Amino acid sequence: MNLIGLVRGVKGYEGVLLVDKPLGLSSFGVVARIRRLLGIKKVGHGGTLDPLATGLLIVLVGNATKRCGEFMGARKIYRARICLGSVTAGDDREGPILRREAHVHIDETHIRRILPSFLGTQLQTPPAFSAKKINGMPSYKRAQTGIFTCPPPQTITVYRIDFLRYQAPLLEVEIECSKGTYVRTLAKDMGTKLGCGAHLHALRRTRSGNFSVENAQTLNALLQ
Numbered sequence: 001m002n003l004i005g006l007v008r009g010v011k012g013y014e015g016v017l018l019v020d021k022p023l024g025l026s027s028f029g030v031v032a033r034i035r036r037l038l039g040i041k042k043v044g045h046g047g048t049l050d051p052l053a054t055g056l057l058i059v060l061v062g063n064a065t066k067r068c069g070e071f072m073g074a075r076k077i078y079r080a081r082i083c084l085g086s087v088t089a090g091d092d093r094e095g096p097i098l099r100r101e102a103h104v105h106i107d108e109t110h111i112r113r114i115l116p117s118f119l120g121t122q123l124q125t126p127p128a129f130s131a132k133k134i135n136g137m138p139s140y141k142r143a144q145t146g147i148f149t150c151p152p153p154q155t156i157t158v159y160r161i162d163f164l165r166y167q168a169p170l171l172e173v174e175i176e177c178s179k180g181t182y183v184r185t186l187a188k189d190m191g192t193k194l195g196c197g198a199h200l201h202a203l204r205r206t207r208s209g210n211f212s213v214e215n216a217q218t219l220n221a222l223l224q
Contacts, residue, residue, distance in 0.1 A: 014064055017059040019034075022218065026049075031045055042065055043060065045058060046070075049205060052094055055203075071208065076179070076208050078203055079174055084103040084169045084171060084191060086099070091182075101197040104168070105196075122157075124154060124156045126182055160175070174206075
């Protein structure tokens with residue numbers, strides 16, 4: 001068993017695990033597997049990743065769960081791949097396509113011109129398909145029943161957006177942002193500003209606070 005940053009005391013394991021979350025598994029799914037592995041219930045995480053996303057998930061064990069707010073509040077860095085030319089129901093590739101729009105006229109110059117407009121502190125409305133609760137029920141569960149209600153806007157900060165590459169229709173950027181930022185909402189808004197629509201195609205968290213995905217281990221390695 002290769003566990004990073006854990007110690008075993010009289011009350012069981014406690015500490016921090018850096019997990020490179022795989023595609024298709026929810027953050028809760030990772031936590032559930034580690035709970036079973038360690039045989040304890042007191043396990044949480046320091047910031048949700050959607051099943052579509054991969055990368056750094058900070059898992060907190062035992063008394064480390066008391067520091068959950070500290071880890072969640074840290075700045076995050078993501079590599080995002082955004083698909084121009086199509087809008088989806090959930091603002092990512094898992095949602096059905098609502099409409100397609102022409103994007104052949106978009107080039108790197110257009111993209112670099114609009115990126116600075118997303119920097120700074122701003123209000124962002126979380127998507128209807130999100131874990132944000134409305135009257136005690138997660139927004140995505142309401143949406144699954146046909147009630148599409150977006151949670152109220154929340155204040156976020158985007159510190160940096162770096163253009164990495166564009167090979168139509170896929171745009172790749174690196175984003176440094178505050179807690180609570182929905183990158184798929186940024187992707188949708190970039191498409192709106194470019195006039196061609198867009199959705200999030202892939203997302204990878206590479207850093208959270210002082211922790212890097214380079215120091216994380218895969219879930220399979222941890223479960224061995």
